[in-house]
Amino acid sequence: MNVSALTPPELFSRLKEAGLFLQAGPFITHMQTSIRSVAEGIGLLYADYPLAEDTGFADFHVHLIPPANLRRWFRPQVLFSFDGRIPFKPLPLDQAFPMLEWGMNWCVSGHSHQYLILHAAVMEKQGGAVIMPAPPGAGKSTLCAALINRGWRLLSDELALINKASGALVPLCRPVSLKNESIHVIRRFEPCAVLSREVRDTMKGTVAHMKPPAGSVTQSHVSARPAWIVFPKYQPGAVTRLEPQPKARAFMRMVESAFNYSQLGPQGFQMMENLVDACDCYEFTYSNLDEAVAVFADLKLPVR
Amino acid sequence: MKAAHNLVAQVLRHPESAVSLSLAEWDLLIRQARHADLLARIYALLDDQGLIDSIPAKPCAHLESADTVVKRHAQAIRREVLCLRKALATIDLPVILLKGAAYLMADLPPARGRIFSDVDILVPKGQLNQAEAALRLHGWASSHHDAYDQRYYRIWMHELPPMMHLKRQSVLDVHHNILPESARVHPDPVKLIEAAVPVGEDQSVKVLAPVDMVLHSATHLFHEGELEHGLRDLADLNSLLRHFGDSPSFWSTLESRAQELELTRPLFYALHYANLVLGTPIPESVFINQTVSKPSWLLVAIMDALYGRALAPVHPSCSDWLTGTARWLLYVRAHWLRMSPWLLVHHLFHKAFLSQKSS
Numbered sequence: 001m002n003v004s005a006l007t008p009p010e011l012f013s014r015l016k017e018a019g020l021f022l023q024a025g026p027f028i029t030h031m032q033t034s035i036r037s038v039a040e041g042i043g044l045l046y047a048d049y050p051l052a053e054d055t056g057f058a059d060f061h062v063h064l065i066p067p068a069n070l071r072r073w074f075r076p077q078v079l080f081s082f083d084g085r086i087p088f089k090p091l092p093l094d095q096a097f098p099m100l101e102w103g104m105n106w107c108v109s110g111h112s113h114q115y116l117i118l119h120a121a122v123m124e125k126q127g128g129a130v131i132m133p134a135p136p137g138a139g140k141s142t143l144c145a146a147l148i149n150r151g152w153r154l155l156s157d158e159l160a161l162i163n164k165a166s167g168a169l170v171p172l173c174r175p176v177s178l179k180n181e182s183i184h185v186i187r188r189f190e191p192c193a194v195l196s197r198e199v200r201d202t203m204k205g206t207v208a209h210m211k212p213p214a215g216s217v218t219q220s221h222v223s224a225r226p227a228w229i230v231f232p233k234y235q236p237g238a239v240t241r242l243e244p245q246p247k248a249r250a251f252m253r254m255v256e257s258a259f260n261y262s263q264l265g266p267q268g269f270q271m272m273e274n275l276v277d278a279c280d281c282y283e284f285t286y287s288n289l290d291e292a293v294a295v296f297a298d299l300k301l302p303v304r
Numbered sequence: 305m306k307a308a309h310n311l312v313a314q315v316l317r318h319p320e321s322a323v324s325l326s327l328a329e330w331d332l333l334i335r336q337a338r339h340a341d342l343l344a345r346i347y348a349l350l351d352d353q354g355l356i357d358s359i360p361a362k363p364c365a366h367l368e369s370a371d372t373v374v375k376r377h378a379q380a381i382r383r384e385v386l387c388l389r390k391a392l393a394t395i396d397l398p399v400i401l402l403k404g405a406a407y408l409m410a411d412l413p414p415a416r417g418r419i420f421s422d423v424d425i426l427v428p429k430g431q432l433n434q435a436e437a438a439l440r441l442h443g444w445a446s447s448h449h450d451a452y453d454q455r456y457y458r459i460w461m462h463e464l465p466p467m468m469h470l471k472r473q474s475v476l477d478v479h480h481n482i483l484p485e486s487a488r489v490h491p492d493p494v495k496l497i498e499a500a501v502p503v504g505e506d507q508s509v510k511v512l513a514p515v516d517m518v519l520h521s522a523t524h525l526f527h528e529g530e531l532e533h534g535l536r537d538l539a540d541l542n543s544l545l546r547h548f549g550d551s552p553s554f555w556s557t558l559e560s561r562a563q564e565l566e567l568t569r570p571l572f573y574a575l576h577y578a579n580l581v582l583g584t585p586i587p588e589s590v591f592i593n594q595t596v597s598k599p600s601w602l603l604v605a606i607m608d609a610l611y612g613r614a615l616a617p618v619h620p621s622c623s624d625w626l627t628g629t630a631r632w633l634l635y636v637r638a639h640w641l642r643m644s645p646w647l648l649v650h651h652l653f654h655k656a657f658l659s660q661k662s663s
Contacts, residue, residue: 026365028362055328057328057360057363059365059366111369114368264372
């Protein structure tokens with residue numbers, strides 16, 4: 001059964017009472033909240049996601065709650081509770097849904113060292129996956145949102161999970177986080193894209209989340225082979241340019257983008273080496289999304 | 305609200321019972337163990353028994369994740385100890401490790417799957433200034449800059465304000481005793497230092513003698529006000545007692561040493577609760593001889609009500625309507641034991657009204 005099988009009132013009352021066991025990628029998150037905007041966000045963006053209530057097991061138990069003080073009523077706030085613990089400062093109530101998204105990313109990146117985890121977007125086409133690590137502001141999510149609207153399968157826009165045993169990329173398909181200008185860029189680029197309500201004045205500026213393609217959600221159990229590592233760089237007015245990156249340089253930049261490289265010790269080094277070895281590495285400068293999509297369509301699988 | 309079953313304690317007592325847990329029980333066990341900081345300990349226990357392959361994949365992933373962190377952490381601590389040895393060698397002082405780092409370097413059972421945030425060392429009080437200077441020269445800096453905090457630690461506490469290494473960001477607690485100067489009992493640290501034993505061949509890295517190690521662990525736990533790691537610390541005591549308890553002279557030495565160091569009361573509690581919660585085997589004779597320090601039946605009943613709650617994982621499933629009160633009362637008790645009422649009032653007043661303004 002998918003989230004879409006529940007009517008909005010059913011979804012809201014389930015979130016308010018027993019909670020929703022939502023399967024996204026390899027993780028089951030048990031979510032509870034009585035905040036309406038969160039229920040609306042989930043209903044809109046997670047409609048195609050399966051519910052996983054039957055086993056009684058959840059990887060993460062999260063609860064979005066109002067603070068137990070005056071801020072419940074006066075300029076109301078929201079708290080993210082990780083099974084009873086409050087890891088972050090409260091945010092304005094209006095930011096409750098983005099907070100759920102950020103909190104879920106934190107649950108994974110901080111507690112899932114069975115994977116090598118990179119801060120990177122991952123998309124797949126015809127058996128080859130492209131990994132796009134980038135610091136905030138490099139245009140990673142924008143490019144990712146554009147590509148998945150042009151036939152690429154979304155594995156993740158934020159967290160690349162690499163299986164320790166196989167080196168394969170494990171999908172963690174979740175809504176794509178868009179910030180500030182990117183929101184309008186993507187609306188113009190793909191008018192059919194489903195976006196959540198814009199939330200202003202967050203620590204990242206204005207944010208909205210894009211619903212992932214249904215096909216990517218249903219293929220959430222299918223891992224992908226790494227084929228390319230592309231470091232994107234959005235530069236206003238720049239000519240579209242795909243330049244090979246030396247592997248040693250790519251390796252170091254990948255390490256910088258990893259969440260738990262040092263936690264994995266020698267195994268982390270070995271995994272990263274295998275990963276960079278298996279991929280063709282590029283730096284990609286762009287300003288025009290149509291041209292960018294064309295360049296990605298021309299990527300050839302590495303010959304090994 | 306009725307407190308649910310403490311699954312962590314059950315699995316620590318009977319690791320083999322883990323294989324018959326349902327997925328819903330695993331869900332609760334993982335949550336309780338995460339809050340008690342015992343996920344990696346459970347991994348280690350199940351691994352020792354060859355049971356890891358019988359654990360369902362979903363919960364097993366969380367145990368593996370915790371194990372990864374702990375293994376890497378152990379590696380970092382070993383390196384940290386080498387750096388400490390180098391720093392203290394300049395003033396001809398051995399590194400005497402306490403708690404987590406000691407278990408790790410001495411390769412003792414409680415080190416398995418144990419994560420801890422800082423390294424604790426014991427230094428003779430007479431050489432405290434020299435040791436501090438040597439550590440500063442090797443990159444450690446005091447992390448408390450508030451003048452009141454500095455004075456508070458130096459006059460009343462049993463340790464310097466925590467130091468942090470400027471490059472590695474590792475935290476070091478330099479102790480000169482195992483209880484605050486202001487506490488009601490005064491174990492003599494010179495005795496602990498004299499009895500400390502080298503780790504392997506290396507005379508410059510030492511840990512406390514087995515009985516002292518148990519007494520320190522007991523003293524620490526039963527003078528501690530914030531018990532969020534209470535069950536983890538009790539699990540340490542459980543593994544230390546099971547490990548050392550096989551040696552025939554251990555128990556009699558433990559009792560006489562406890563009397564010598566004025567630590568019979570914390571020892572009573574340690575043995576009582578390790579046995580009660582984790583089933584630690586304690587020879588009958590020990591409890592009989594301990595009549596001197598055994599509290600009255602009424603006090604034991606009250607303490608059972610308090611510690612019975614506070615030594616459970618800090619998780620809603622292990623709490624009832626009295627848990628909050630129990631934790632608060634033990635917090636007050638710990639401060640009562642650690643400082644006189646006058647000092648306590650002075651300290652709390654300063655913390656509440658003056659410290660924030662000056663920082």
